[in-house]
Amino acid sequence: MIAPMAIVLLAVAAWPLARTVALGFTDAGLTGGGADAAFVGWENYYAVFGGQPFGVLADPQWWRAVGNTLVFASVSVSLETVLGVLVALVLHRRFPGRAWVRAAVLVPWAIPTVVSAKIWAWMLNDQFGIINAVLLDLGLIATPLAWTADPLLSMVAVITVDVWKTTPFMALLVLAALEMLPRDIYEAARVDGIHPVRVFFRVTLPLIRPALIVAIVFRALDALRVFDLVYVLTANSPATMTMSVYARRELIDFQSAGTGSAAATLVVLVIALAAVTILMAGRLRRVGRPLEGAP
Amino acid sequence: MIRRLGLALVVALIVAVAVGPLLYAILTSLEGGGGLFTAGLWPDEPTLANYAAVFADQPFGRNILNSIVVAGGVVAVSLLLSLTAAYALARVAFRGRGLLLGTVLCVSMFPQVAVLSGMFLLIRSLGLYNSLAGLGLSYLMLTLPFTVWMLTTFLRQLPKELEEAAILDGAGPLTIIGRVFLPLLWPALVSTGLLAFVVAWNEFLFALTFTLTAETRTVPVAIALISGASQHELPWGRIMAASVIVTVPMVLLVLVFQRWIVSGLTAGAVKG
Known part of the structure; x- marks a missing residue:
């Protein structure tokens, strides 16, 4: 019963992953189909030739990509979590037209990433974009900003688009968790005259925490492997290059299957490490503060 | 007030x-x-000049057709494969079930770039480079873990008495799936299929890497590669027209099936 699914997954996931890891230890080019490859040990990762260090681990661009990815993932997931919870709290209230508002919130999620990157690239266009026009009109800036060219601003732009696109996902998951909460606790809190902000931090947040942690892990793993948004919005710019963009550039643009595969293997390791760290942090806090859940 | x-x-x-x-x-x-x-x-x-230009400048109609064929095919194959697997994972107790489910979940967390070179070699050795079949094959890695996981979650929620009666009557697993569960699973199949369709429709990295010519491109790649006379004069009107063409149907689809999609997303994530 399981065999067909398992065989397909072995063929399209396990086998390519194993080939990638193996290629990382060879000097294969992309065109030879792996047949011309010779084993080179750890050279793609780190090697010293004539006093010069080579390999992915000796490449400052790789470390910059790791840094970019970590900054991107941590800032955008944090913002998405906060905004997602806020939007969910608003949508949890009763008001006329709520079903329509919920539908509207789903729109950014339904737009393909490439398309949202293009729409935002146009809105952020330095000469004709609406965002610069509005900021100029409001007198907030004196000259147009080069959103997708300036090193710092391009990271801001990439994070903005990601937050815009994925906050709906976070908001929906939080909303689903909110709707499962028993109403009588809130009645009790209201009768006792406890301030809503205090109710949120003491009652709501601890109760939705398990769902929130699952959502954060999902989103963090997603953000750490980000490719299309960055690639379409800022291409191979070193200021925003993420680990996935770096690995693909080595592999396809530089036609170096060996180095590219080594970088791809490192991406898996970094993401696995991050996943374990987030899960440990989530668990430790739960053990460390056992009374947090008590209202 | x-x-x-x-x-x-x-x-x-x-x-x-x-x-x-x-x-x-x-x-x-x-x-x-x-x-x-x-x-x-x-x-x-x-x-509407921009809309006309999109179709005149490149085989955009073909690109849309490619996207529909690949995403539709991938959804069909994924649902078929995952239905029987999900039945076993959800309803039959066997050793290593938890481990298997965990492995499937891990695959859905894979960074795509990790399999890029291995997948490239696989697709080339099968002679499927620059073809929709090759692209569809690679998409199974993205959709299959997800559909297995979602259908397993849905199947688990159904009461045990359902198949006990069928087993007493001597029905085999395939009969149980077809006659007992399938009629109850339609909503789950629709929301799972829709989400898988969205994943395949939006995919960019594999589509960019495993296709070469304009005729085999899918929509996201076609839009990303629309270019003007020079790098600094992108034809924004046409890019936006192409974006609207592929986005509006998706948005309508999501809005129409809103309730099912939300229940699918939350079943996949919250209960996981």
Whole structure:
């Protein structure tokens, strides 16, 4: 019963992953189909030739990509979590037209990433974009900003688009968790005259925490492997290059299957490490503060 | 009163931020030649010229067809394969079940770039480079873990008595799946299939890497590669027209099936 699914997954996931890891230890080019490859040990990762260090681990661009990815993932997931919870709290209230508002919130999620990157690239266009026009009109800036060219601003732009696109996902998951909460606790809190902000931090947040942690892990793993948004919005710019963009550039643009595969293997390791760290942090806090859940 | 006004303002802001960019894209796509670079949100002379140009400049109709064929095929194969697997994972107790489910979940967390070179070799050795079949094969890695996981979650929620009666009557697993579960699973199959369709429709990295010619490109790659006379003069009107063409059906689909999609997303994530 399981065999067909398992065989397909072995063929399209396990086998390519194993080939990638193996290629990382060879000097294969992309065109030879792996047949011309010779084993080179750890050279793609780190090697010293004539006093010069080579390999992915000796490449400052790789470390910059790791840094970019970590900054991107941590800032955008944090913002998405906060905004997602806020939007969910608003949508949890009763008001006329709520079903329509919920539908509207789903729109950014339904737009393909490439398309949202293009729409935002146009809105952020330095000469004709609406965002610069509005900021100029409001007198907030004196000259147009080069959103997708300036090193710092391009990271801001990439994070903005990601937050815009994925906050709906976070908001929906939080909303689903909110709707499962028993109403009588809130009645009790209201009768006792406890301030809503205090109710949120003491009652709501601890109760939705398990769902929130699952959502954060999902989103963090997603953000750490980000490719299309960055690639379409800022291409191979070193200021925003993420680990996935770096690995693909080595592999396809530089036609170096060996180095590219080594970088791809490192991406898996970094993401696995991050996943374990987030899960440990989530668990430790739960053990460390056992009374947090008590209202 | 002030609190209600505040709530209304916050709601209006949320809706504006969520829908605004798409509306702006639609307005831009209707601008004629020079209107793009003049102030003013509303097009002075609304025109569909950009839409016509998208189809004239490249095989965009073909690209849309490619996307539909690949995403549809991948959804069909994924659902077929995962239905029987999910039955076993959800209803039959066997050793290593938890481990298997965990492995499937791990695959769905894989960074795509990790399999890029291995997948490239696989697709080339099968002679499927630059073909829709090769692209569809690679998409199974993205959709299959997800459909297995979702259908398993749905199947687990059904009461045990359902198949016990069928087993007493001597029905085999395939009969049970076909006669007992399938009629109950339609909503789950639709929401799972839709989400898988969205994943395949939006995919970019594999499509960019495993196709070469304009005729085999899918929509996201076609849009990303629309270019103008030089790098600094992108034809924004046409890019926005192409974006609107592929986005509006998706948005309508998501809005129509909103309830099912949300229940699917939350079943996949919250209960996981």
